[in-house]
Amino acid sequence: MTEHETAVRRWxxxxxxxxxxxxxxxxxxxxRFGATVPVAVTADRDAMLRLATELAxxxxxxxERRVTAVPAAELRELxxxxxxxxxxxxxxxxDRDANLAALALLPRRAPVVVLDSPRNLGNVGAVIRLAAGFGVTGVVTTGDLDPWHPNAVRSGAGLHxxxxxERxxxxxxxxxxxxxxxxxxKDIRSAGLPDDALVVFGSERHGVSAELRDRADALVALPMRPQVSSYNLATSVGMTLYHWAATSRSPLVPGRP
Structure with missing residues (x-):
């Protein structure tokens, strides 16, 4: 059995x-963040190695060791x-238990982002990408959507x-x-976000559920021009985490866009 046939079988x-x-x-x-990757393939090994040299x-x-070249037709089937x-x-x-344990561990040095019944998997992935970039403790979703759905992982660029x-x-x-x-x-610019906060975001249409709103220790709002209805979910999370990072002792440094 050839190397590429073995890779396809393992896939x-x-x-x-x-x-x-x-x-x-x-x-x-x-x-980079320790995932177990049992199989990786490419239909253009030379281009992949050029990307690796430039970006990683x-x-x-x-x-070079892990990624196996396969014919383009076979990749399309996979x-x-x-x-x-x-x-x-x-x-x-x-592991779910390991994720939940990491989320529950106190004291925390960075918040947890809570997405209350999100509706769009692309937005969920974009939020996870933001959360990883800001170094928050984690992202929790409630509701029906699985944050590990392939569409969310795709828009999260592997930063899960x-x-x-977890959900x-x-x-x-x-x-x-x-x-x-x-x-x-309260305007978030005049309100601090503690490092151990759970920062809750609702969907663009429905907002946060009445249950979580009633349980809130604080309500905070993003600045917005009058007559503009809302920000995109990922934009709201990015603005909020930027405010937290700018007012905390976050060790973030500038990076590649």
Whole structure:
């Protein structure tokens, strides 16, 4: 059996239970943050290695060793759609109990983002990407959407492995003061966000549930021009986390866009 035939066989064995890493950047991030990746393939090995040299020199040798070249036709059979980088991989989902333990651990040095019944998987992934970039403790979702759905992992660029990501009920949120984003809240520019806060965001249409709003330790609001209805969910999270980072002792440094 050739190397590429072995990789395809391993893919088919692992695919039912694995997380799809769609593209070079998703694989890069997952490896950087310790994901277990049983199989990775590409239809253009030379292009993948050029990307690694330019964007991930810390991983070039590992990617050269791990990623198997397969014919483009076979890659098209393995994935729903081929990423422009012609790279795909499968990873083991992070352990739920370990994620919940990380979210519950006190004292915390960074908040937990809570998405209350989000509606859009792309937004969920974008929020996870922001959360990883800001170094928050994790992202918790409530409601029906699985934050590890392939569409969320795709828009999160593999950064689910850089933070704790789980779905829970509203009665099982991690400990900590509840700061709810709400139009009637105090302007966030004059309100601090403690490092151990749970920062709760609702959907653009429905907002935060009455249950969580009633349980809030504080309501805070983002500045907004009159007659503008709302910000996109990921934009709201980014603005809020920027405010936290700017007013805390966060050790963030400028990075590549």
């Amino acid at each position: 088919r064995e692992h695919a039912p239970d694995a997380v799809l890493l769609d593209g070079f950047h998703a694989l890069k991030h997952a490896l 020199p810390d991983l070039t040798a590992e990617l 994935v729903p759609r081929v990423h422009p980088t012609a790279v795909a991989a499968l990873a083991v989902r992070r 492995y850089a933070t704790a990501v 829970t009920g509203t009665d099982a949120l991690p400990p900590g003061p509840l700061y709810v984003l709400d139009p009637e809240g």
